[in-house]
Structure formats: structure tokens, C-alpha cells
Amino acid sequence: MLVYGFSQGNKDMRDLLGGKGANLAEMTNLGLPVPPGFTITTHACRTYLETGQVPAELRDEVTKHLAHVETARGKRLGDPGDPLLVSVRSGAKFSMPGMMDTVLNIGLTDRSVRGLAEQAGDERFAWDSYRRLLQMFGKTVLGIDGAHFDDALDALKRDRGAPHDVDLDATALRELVTTYKQIVRAESGRDFPQDPREQLDAAIRAVFDSWNAPRAITYRRQERISADLGTAVNVVAMVFGNLGPDSGTGVAFTRDPASGARGVYGDYLANAQGEDVVAGIRNTVPLTELAQLDKVSYDELLDIMATLEGHYRDLCDIEFTIERGRLWMLQTRVGKRTAAAAFRIATQLVDEGLIAEDEALSRVDGHQLAQLMFPRFDERATRRAVAHGMNASPGAAVGRAVFDTATAVEWHATGEQVILVRRETTPDDLDGMIAARGILTSRGGKTSHAAVVARGMGKTCVCGVEALDIDVVRGRFTAPGGVEVAEGDVISIDGTTGDVFLGEVPVVDSPVVRYFEGELDPAAAQADELVRSVHRLMTVADARRRLGVRANADLPDDAARARAMGAAGIGLCRTEHMFLGERRRYVEALILAEDDAERAAALEELLPLQRADFEGLLAAMDGLPVTVRLLDPPLHEFLPDLTELSVRVSLAGERGEQDPRDQRLLRAVRRLHEQNPMMGLRGVRLGLVVPGLYALQVRAVAEAAAARERAGGDPRVEVMIPLVSTVQELELSREEAERTIAGVRERTGLTGPIPVGTMVELPRAALTAGAIARAADFFSFGTNDLTQTTWGFSRDDVEAAFFAAYLERGVFGVSPFESLDLAGVGRLVDLAVREGRAARPDLKLGVCGEHGGDPDSVHFFHDAGLDYVSCSAFRVPVARLEAGRAAVLADADAGSASR
Numbered sequence: 001m002l003v004y005g006f007s008q009g010n011k012d013m014r015d016l017l018g019g020k021g022a023n024l025a026e027m028t029n030l031g032l033p034v035p036p037g038f039t040i041t042t043h044a045c046r047t048y049l050e051t052g053q054v055p056a057e058l059r060d061e062v063t064k065h066l067a068h069v070e071t072a073r074g075k076r077l078g079d080p081g082d083p084l085l086v087s088v089r090s091g092a093k094f095s096m097p098g099m100m101d102t103v104l105n106i107g108l109t110d111r112s113v114r115g116l117a118e119q120a121g122d123e124r125f126a127w128d129s130y131r132r133l134l135q136m137f138g139k140t141v142l143g144i145d146g147a148h149f150d151d152a153l154d155a156l157k158r159d160r161g162a163p164h165d166v167d168l169d170a171t172a173l174r175e176l177v178t179t180y181k182q183i184v185r186a187e188s189g190r191d192f193p194q195d196p197r198e199q200l201d202a203a204i205r206a207v208f209d210s211w212n213a214p215r216a217i218t219y220r221r222q223e224r225i226s227a228d229l230g231t232a233v234n235v236v237a238m239v240f241g242n243l244g245p246d247s248g249t250g251v252a253f254t255r256d257p258a259s260g261a262r263g264v265y266g267d268y269l270a271n272a273q274g275e276d277v278v279a280g281i282r283n284t285v286p287l288t289e290l291a292q293l294d295k296v297s298y299d300e301l302l303d304i305m306a307t308l309e310g311h312y313r314d315l316c317d318i319e320f321t322i323e324r325g326r327l328w329m330l331q332t333r334v335g336k337r338t339a340a341a342a343f344r345i346a347t348q349l350v351d352e353g354l355i356a357e358d359e360a361l362s363r364v365d366g367h368q369l370a371q372l373m374f375p376r377f378d379e380r381a382t383r384r385a386v387a388h389g390m391n392a393s394p395g396a397a398v399g400r401a402v403f404d405t406a407t408a409v410e411w412h413a414t415g416e417q418v419i420l421v422r423r424e425t426t427p428d429d430l431d432g433m434i435a436a437r438g439i440l441t442s443r444g445g446k447t448s449h450a451a452v453v454a455r456g457m458g459k460t461c462v463c464g465v466e467a468l469d470i471d472v473v474r475g476r477f478t479a480p481g482g483v484e485v486a487e488g489d490v491i492s493i494d495g496t497t498g499d500v501f502l503g504e505v506p507v508v509d510s511p512v513v514r515y516f517e518g519e520l521d522p523a524a525a526q527a528d529e530l531v532r533s534v535h536r537l538m539t540v541a542d543a544r545r546r547l548g549v550r551a552n553a554d555l556p557d558d559a560a561r562a563r564a565m566g567a568a569g570i571g572l573c574r575t576e577h578m579f580l581g582e583r584r585r586y587v588e589a590l591i592l593a594e595d596d597a598e599r600a601a602a603l604e605e606l607l608p609l610q611r612a613d614f615e616g617l618l619a620a621m622d623g624l625p626v627t628v629r630l631l632d633p634p635l636h637e638f639l640p641d642l643t644e645l646s647v648r649v650s651l652a653g654e655r656g657e658q659d660p661r662d663q664r665l666l667r668a669v670r671r672l673h674e675q676n677p678m679m680g681l682r683g684v685r686l687g688l689v690v691p692g693l694y695a696l697q698v699r700a701v702a703e704a705a706a707a708r709e710r711a712g713g714d715p716r717v718e719v720m721i722p723l724v725s726t727v728q729e730l731e732l733s734r735e736e737a738e739r740t741i742a743g744v745r746e747r748t749g750l751t752g753p754i755p756v757g758t759m760v761e762l763p764r765a766a767l768t769a770g771a772i773a774r775a776a777d778f779f780s781f782g783t784n785d786l787t788q789t790t791w792g793f794s795r796d797d798v799e800a801a802f803f804a805a806y807l808e809r810g811v812f813g814v815s816p817f818e819s820l821d822l823a824g825v826g827r828l829v830d831l832a833v834r835e836g837r838a839a840r841p842d843l844k845l846g847v848c849g850e851h852g853g854d855p856d857s858v859h860f861f862h863d864a865g866l867d868y869v870s871c872s873a874f875r876v877p878v879a880r881l882e883a884g885r886a887a888v889l890a891d892a893d894a895g896s897a898s899r
Contacts, residue, residue, distance in 0.1 A: 541884025571870020683723025
């Protein structure tokens, strides 16, 4: 079955009916006032996209369901006297606001427009509906540049002295219809079809095609929505909000999508069709004003909103139309919200008894938490506010004003921070919105395209700043008082308050960061609702999670910050920094050593410095594990640049001032120079080739642990051998490490264990994990290098070279360095876990690449059976939250499977 009537579906059929169709069915089954209609399935769309042909049986199924709609409405599609009109709307499984196409008023023709006018008793309404159909059909179905229609409408309004389209009378709109038909003929080479069924079938195909429209593809990549899902198509009997002052259309939220506050939120526009609200072409009034315009409909709407929120147990986003005093529900969905609103609403619903704590945790995510940790404007700073608008999506954004998408993308590519300034945004502005730090518009409200898309992307947005006179063509806007801002001028926008400032406003840490760092007590009276909500859900996450969360930290201050953020140890201490700066001379001495005695002397000089570094880390993480990775990069990285050193030696030779040390150093640098150093003498290979180097580091680690024990502490240090590709490398390194540790025990009385493990960062290590595990106390997956070596490219080179093109062309859905490549790298991790644990059941497993703090990757690591993840200090709270969510969602899936 390719078509479902609304009474045949329900909200759990989103895969097949899309979100819009499933929820229209659910509202129908709840007995709410939904116009009759039907949904063409995502399966039909996928078949069309794969074959290029509409499924043969689809036409007959549409005909059958259309007959039911005609019966329900007492009208017939194409009837010249009393025509049925329908809308054709997209509806994917996941909300993609404005990214795909809609056509309203299907069924109007040169004959039926007169019948519609007679039945409605409103000639203006009929011609307004017809011009809308011509404009939408021309742009969506026939591919005509929408600017042709916009320009014609603007010219007519200027000619008639009409500020808005609602000010055009029936005569003007009839003239506009004639102009639009001429545009259709000139631009498409054909007349507008006068067969209503031809209109309907063409609109259905156009909505299918819009799944692969450039803006839809861009949005899916941004939101990580699979390209294989396809869209459903909803065919719904038209109800009209443009029938006069007792009609209108609006969007409502059961709670504020920006803050999460309870109340009546939304926008209403009298004498308008639904697209007018989200397009922002006319400024709406607050939903509360509907109480004065139509109290009966307002009260009914509030009752329906309460019903839907109770039924869905979540914030609902509702689209409705009032047709001459009768309320119709056109859509509902679980509403997009800001990160702050997500945390507040989740805990509110727990307090109201609608959901349990575990479900509340599942309704927020690490991406949202990361947004809450971004800085905000410093309230103490001197600021010059020039305008105020709608606080559509919170945050603090500073950047140079740009007035078109192309400039935003171009400047962003050069590293500029930009604010996209538009009268209103359209789906065609998506690339510019992605590139911008924030979005500023002079039109539209919290339900406009700019607001909805910005909230979904976590972008700062201020909408509806009516006081701004934006001149997109000249690239400037004028604020009250004659203040003018030109393209390139710096502005700051506050999406929390709606304020627009001239120049750069300083930013400060968010209260959520201050909470994680221990500066804000969530139980204190001054703690705001957001901090309390975050604290509650973090408490739930910590109680539910199985994965431990450690931090990547190299210095005592970093370790202390990570511990404050909730890290349960250090999963990766990189010892490279201990060889930089002034310590380079010790490395030079080590390289230039001509015998064992000179080499031993150089190592002895490094020993106390290394020991002091480790003592600081162990003190900061007392009682928690600290995994120390031995030196990983090639030694030449710590030596002078080959070209610079060559020039220096050459110039000295010309002056007769040769330095024997420089000459020796140059020979050593040339000897160590490699064409591909990241694949050469580094990691464990370095430890095996340079005598005493790893022994020095292990000795420093062990002696630091002994010193901590003598001070009454509880050091829990672990030694990690990097870049192992064969068990023999690990066995040789481990033997040396254990001999060194045993010597320290004998000299100092050290009692605590020092496990020795390895990083799994090469495909061969993952493929031979069973053998390597027999010589390892633990594995830590270095997913950065494992990604590089699996894919065969260097992150430093390829991200700038071709990643943008790969993302644009769909080779990557997301960078494999940002989110773990499950199909390739993930399979290697999973194999290594299974074979490693099979060989050694007590093998401890962790991950210390950047993926340890990526929300999506954390779920994979939980499912794979790792013991902990490790990430940067700032990402520790994100990893904690996602580890808890992973456990909750896994338990929920297991429960569903058992039922």
C-alpha cells in the first residue's frame, strides 16, 4: 500500500508516513479538527527516486483516496462551480523546516476560480488563492526562478501604492494572475495546466524531487539526516485563512521554544495562508492577541494544545488555520527548541509527572549541552544597543555584517566571523546561515524560517527587528537615530535578549561552565533554573552510565580543570610537551651522543624534569588513574628545522665561522629526516631504536609515583606504549618497562601497581588484538591515528585540501575525525574489543582520541563494551551526559526487544 488515509495511520508510523503524515493521522484519531486527506508513503518516494518513474499503482491509489476526501468535503477536484482545492506538502521522517516543497490551492483553474469566488462570496480571496497557486506551481513544479514572481508582485504593489499584498484588491490580483500566467509561459515554454489532476500529479512528483534539492541536501548534511529516507507527501483538503478578517493562520508552541517557559507562545496572522507566517513577509502578532480577535477559536486552540502536550508528553509545535471562525489543525510535531529550553522542559515534565527521569535524560543530548557551555555577553561591558527584536535563538554572536548568502560563505571560508543580515531568510539562505555566527532579520517572529532553522542548528538568531531598514542591494542597514551599518562593520547580537549592538561586545563564561567548574552551587538560591536542570540531568546520567569518563591532560592545571569537570582520571597524558621549549637542548644532546656514556648523561639531565611533570599530574589526580603515553612523535620534530639549520651552517661556512656542534646537529637531522615521518621512526619504534629513552620515561613515572606514596598520596599511574603494530614490539618494550619499575621499587619502596598497556592506533594492531592482548594490561584506542591510517590520509593535510568537496558531494556525511567512521574504523574497534577480551577477559579498554568526546561516538563505545572514554576537559561533561544517555537508550531498546 502506497497511500494511507489519515484514519489509517498513527504517530508511530513516521518511517512510512513521515513526521507530518504520522501526526496528522494521530490528531485525526484523537478526534481533533483535521481537514480530510491522505499520505503518500516514503516508500513511493524512494521508488520514484531510484527508478525515475512514479510507481504504476500510485495513480489508482491516489484516485481512490481523493474520492474519499471529495465525499468528506462535499466538493470535487476540478468542479468549476464549487471546486475542492488541496495542498500538497512534503513530510520527511525528521523535520526539515522549509527545505522541501509545498504547493497550495491545487485545483484552481481559469474556470474554477470564478466558482470559488461565488461560493466564498469573496472575489478577492479567490484571485489571491489563484495567484498563490501560480507562484508556487511555477517555482516548485516548473522550476521558474521565484524572483520573477516576486518582482511582479512588488511592481504591482508600488504601482497601486499598496504596502502589503493584503492591500491589493480583487482587480489588482486578477491583473497579477494574468502577469503570472505570462511568466509561466515565457519561462517554461508552456501554459499553466488547466487540468486539476495534472496539477496534482505534477505537484506530487515535484515534492518527491525536492528531497534532492540542493538546500535539502545541505540541511541533511548539517543535521546528519540519512539521504536514503525519502519524503512522504501529504495531500490535504484546503482550508482558507485568507477569507477576510475573521480568518487567519498561525503557529503555536505549548511552551516557549527559546527558553522552555510555560505559557502561550506563537504567532498569528489574520487574512493569510500558512506560508505567510513562516516566510516572514508580514510581521505577525503574538498568539495571545487572538483572544481579542476570536475568543472562541482561541479557547479551543488552548484546549487542543493542552491535549496534544499531554498526549505527546513534550513541547508541541502546532500549525493551524481559522476559516471564518472555524479552527482547523494542519500539523503538529514535537517542537524544535533551543538547548536551554530542552534541559528546562525535560525537568519540568518530570516534575509534572508526565515522564520519568530516564526519559528526560534521553530528550537532551551532548550537542545541546556543548551549546550551553559557549560564552555569553559580559553584562558589565560597555555596550551600545541600537535596536531590539525577537529573541528567537539564544547565544552571543559577534561578527561582520553581511547581507547575502554568497558573501557569508565566501568570508567564512577565509576565517571571518560573520552575521547574516536579511529582511527575512528563505530556504535558499541555508548555506549562509550555516556559515554565519548568527542571523539577524527585520521581519518574522519565533516561528519564521530564520528562527526555526537557527534553533535547529544551535545558531544565535534575532528576528523581527522592525526598526532596522535593511538595504540588501547596497549592503547596509539603518537603525533608529540614523545609525548606519555597512557590510563588513562588526555587530553583536544577543539571541537571549533580542538586542543588537554596534561593535564587538566582550563575552564571558556561561553559568553552566561555572557550575561544572564548581563556582555555582545548583542548590543555591541564586542558581537559575537552567543550572538546576543541567545538574539534575547530569546526576541522572552519572547514576545510569556504565562508561567511565577520563580527560586528555598533560599539565597539572589541565588535570585540575578536568577533575573539576567530573573526569575520573586521565586517559591520555601526552609526554611530547616535556621535550619542547628549553628542553630541546636535552634532546639535541641525546641525538648527538656518540657513545653510551654521553647518551646516559643526557637522559639523566632529563630525568628530574620528567619526574617533576609526573608528580604534578599525580597530585592533581590523586586516587584516580593517570595513563601516561610514552613519547610518540618522531624525534626530528624536537630538533631544528632542516632548511633553517642548513642555511645557518652554510652561511657560517661562508663567513669562516663554522660551529662544529651545528655541523654535527645538521648531520643528525639529515639522518633522522623522513619523507613521511608519521609513518616512520616514531612511537614504540623510537623506544626500541633509541636506547634508554623509554626507560627514562618509565623511571620518571615510577619515581613520581613513589614520591607521591611517600607524601601519603594514592598514585594510580599506568604506562602506555604507542603505535604498536605487533606483539613482539610490545613484549620488548614491556620487558624494559618492568625491569625499570622493579629497579625503582627496590630503591624507593614503591608498592602500588603500574599496569603497562598499549594504544591501538594502527589497523594491524586491531586485526591482531588477540595476540597483543596477551602482553597488555589494557588497550586504549587512539582513534585519531586509527582513522588516519585506516583511511590512508593525514588530517593536517586533507581537511583543508579536499574535505569540503567530499562533504559537499556526499562522500562524507560528516568528517570521520569529528564522528567515528562506524563502517570502517568502528569495525576495527569492535574486532579488537572482541578478540582482545577473548584472549584476556580482564583486559581494560578505553579510547583517548577526539572521538571520546563526540556525542554520537560515545554511544558506539558504550555498545562496543569499552570501559571508559577520554576527551578534552571541556568535553568531559558532554561525554558524561552521553554515556548516561547511551545506557538509558540501550536499556530501552533491550526492553522493547524483550516485549
